[in-house]
Amino acid sequence: MTFERVRPVRAYERVVEQIEEHVLRGQLKPGDRLPSERTLMEQFGVSRSTIREALRVLESNGLVRSRHGDPGGPEILPFSPTTLHKSVTRLVRTDQVGLGELVQFRMLLDGSANLLAAKLATDAEIAEMDIALARMESTIGDGYVQFSQADLEFHDAVARASRSTLIQVCSDVVRGVVLSLITQKIADSPDQQALMRKSLSHHAEVLEAVRDRDGERAARLARQALYAYYAEYVSDAEQPLLEALLEDDAPPPPSFAT
Missing domain, CATH: 1.20.120.530 (GntR ligand-binding domain-like)
Structure with a gap:
């Protein structure tokens, strides 16, 4: 029996996975807002840079949209x-x-x-x-x-x-x-x-x-x-x-x- 090598997972990838899972389950719907960066940092137990990298990936994938100066958190987008x-x-x-x-x-x-x-x-x-x-x-x-x-x-x-x-x-x-x-x-x-x-x-x-x-x-x-x-x-x-x-x-x- 042989096993494949384990790939190290960065913290921001875990953040991305959890948010994507909430969207797939319908717990986050288009138009909903994610919490602020500070709240996300506290809930995930990670640094601000980790949260920002996760949001960058989610935005690149078309899942969320962040607007500079928007008092609300990142918005969940409809499928495109x-x-x-x-x-x-x-x-x-x-x-x-x-x-x-x-x-x-x-x-x-x-x-x-x-x-x-x-x-x-x-x-x-x-x-x-x-x-x-x-x-x-x-x-x-x-x-x-x-x-x-x-x-x-x-x-x-x-x-x-x-x-x-x-x-x-x-x-x-x-x-x-x-x-x-x-x-x-x-x-x-x-x-x-x-x-x-x-x-x-x-x-x-x-x-x-x-x-x-x-x-x-x-x-x-x-x-x-x-x-x-x-x-x-x-x-x-x-x-x-x-x-x-x-x-x-x-x-x-x-x-x-x-």
């Missing part, structure tokens, strides 16, 4: 996807998560969002998707920035219709990180409009499947489109991560590359 975005970005940049795994996760998220939207979307939500699709078509001649904004509105409408807050938050974060890693795809495309029209055609198919309440088809379309769009950027070693989400009896979808 910004924190999750930073964490995912850090994982990618330290090579703990590869692009293939990120694209695979997005295939899972978008597929699930499409599936749920097809089953749960109201007529009003489908109308929102219609409006976003029409905006995508109308902005093709205006450039990719405008087109991508309309594209984002379509995905957001689908995610909202899924009724899953987690899907909405995670999809937004993963989409942003993946796109930040591949900034040259559109810029290097010899025909941006052709690429945008392919994307428009895919979104129209998704909307048709959602309107027909065909969740399986809507999910399959999401996975196929993401594979077609990103597979060429994923290493050979990570290709199986994406291919595992494609149907065994269907040929790989054609690349979006022009």
